[in-house]
Amino acid sequence: MNNPYRPIETEVLEVIPETPTIKTLRLKPKEEISFKAGQFIELSIPGVGEGPFTPSSRSSVKEELHVSIMKVGKVTERVHQLKEGDIVGLRGPFGNGYPLDEFKGKDVLVVGGGCGFAPLRSLMYSFFEMSGELKSLYFRGGCRTSKEMVFKDETAEWAKRKDLNLRLTVDKGDETWKGHVGLVTTILDDVKIHYPEGIAIVCGPPIMMKFATLKLLEMGFQDKNIYLSMEKNMSCGIGKCGHCRLDVYYACKHGPVFRYDKIKHLKEIWD
């Protein structure tokens, strides 16, 4: 019988520092883990604990997967001490990814905030692989400061792509930042699409998701076209341990990506 709680032995191939608080792990599981953008995995430090993370790498690459992890608690503290060659555990993938097929032929706006860039990078890779199948693709990203901006080199490359319209912003500017200063909601107005038909995908800290969603609705996006990635306390990953329940949903099973019209009436979604 399959044991859903058993982690798969996984080697750390490389640890890439991204910002003072975010590191990317390149991981090679000893058994294949195949995920779709937006799905999450449970990563554990043997004997220490486990936490939910969404891969930030290309879902089409089966040999390894990357997770970009912010240092916020007990497990992530230990994650940040990992070195090349260390062994960790992986379970998953869990939940639903983004319904990519439903986005074909549509204008898509991706809005990211802070560590929300990580899952969105995986999604952007999927979109790049579907290049030509989307009507248009916009990325709007915001971080608190330039120092905290993740994947800077990569987003600089993305900026050159013809199939993507990209803008980044920081909440607080400094001498190292040449771009726009202000919340991510201040760089959405130049997105030139017919909003009621457009798809919006938001991932970031809860407060950012809340205000971005309100802004998108005000712009004319329909609630059924807004996709949110809910950060809940996912643990077992299979809808049993009870921690990530959101009304009749379990974020680990029915999410973590939710359409806004399915959850907008619920309390607790932004907390």
Place this chain on the structure above:
Amino acid sequence: MMTSQKILKKAKFSDFIKLLSDDYEVYVPVKKGNHRYLKKYAGNVDEIVIGEVRPVEPLKAFFSRAREVVAHGFKNDVPRPDNKPYAIIGVKACDLKGFKIQDFVFANSDEQDPFYARNRAENLIVSADCTCAIDTCFCLALGIQPFPEENFDINLSQIEDGFVVQAGSDKGRALVEKNPSLFENASDGQVRARDQQRSRVRGLVETNIKEHEVPHQDRFKDIIKNSESALWEEESRTCVECGACNTICPTCHCFLLYDQKVGESTQRFRIWDSCMIKDFARVAGGGNPRPKLWMRLRNRFEKKFDYFPRVSGVYACTGCGRCISACPAEIDIRKVLKKLVDNK
């Protein structure tokens, strides 16, 4: 069904328990003072009290343990404790209703829990009719009779000269059929005695329900949705977040996974968890959807009286009354339900 009208004579009872102990680790109900609890059978049948009411500890403990190893390092297997399967004797109808929830969560979904599924397949349930009611019993309000109707292997209804026996599963039927020396055909009088006792105990529970003004589940629809926060603030005022209501509840199923180093190797455990504890839904980043105690109390009721009926068609309460006895803050689920129904 032939096996539905058998009797296990008092004189044969100890043979029956001994027979079970060949294949099972047998847990039997005993009574000390006013407490009924389960005890591992070790040869003494005289102290066994089959009737009465539910024991202090909930049945779920034999199906998902309070603490158990769910993984050894990266080893791809389903760890197995070295005990024989359990035979639990004298299980009451309120505990059996717990299976409706536990099965829904652990056994009936697309991803089965292998530990629970194994215990469910291997353990034996010898249930029994209640022969009395205690003050906190209110099963009838939740649509449950004080005698088992489903989810048992064998049921024993205690009457004067023994137990009327009913098999409730293939496993139970096989046990009765393979051991003809233990069971005799029951007389009409014996079956009548069982039925009379059942209606007598029903009467006792009905009296309880009237006395405490416990509303019937037919009136539970939307009680949480329409509830005011003031009610929850008032009800949670004395709560000390001990989680006793969760651990003692036959339907509560939430658990916590945690990893531990054991010598050179690592083990993953799961332990029962409590939604009343502040960190239950908190995320590592600091966000907490239910930072206030009253929100967590409301959430507990919401899970039982809104979530489960919506997803599984059953209220996740069995009327066993354990949470009333266990709560040091004297939070009484019957009173909360009454307020919710009255305020609707």
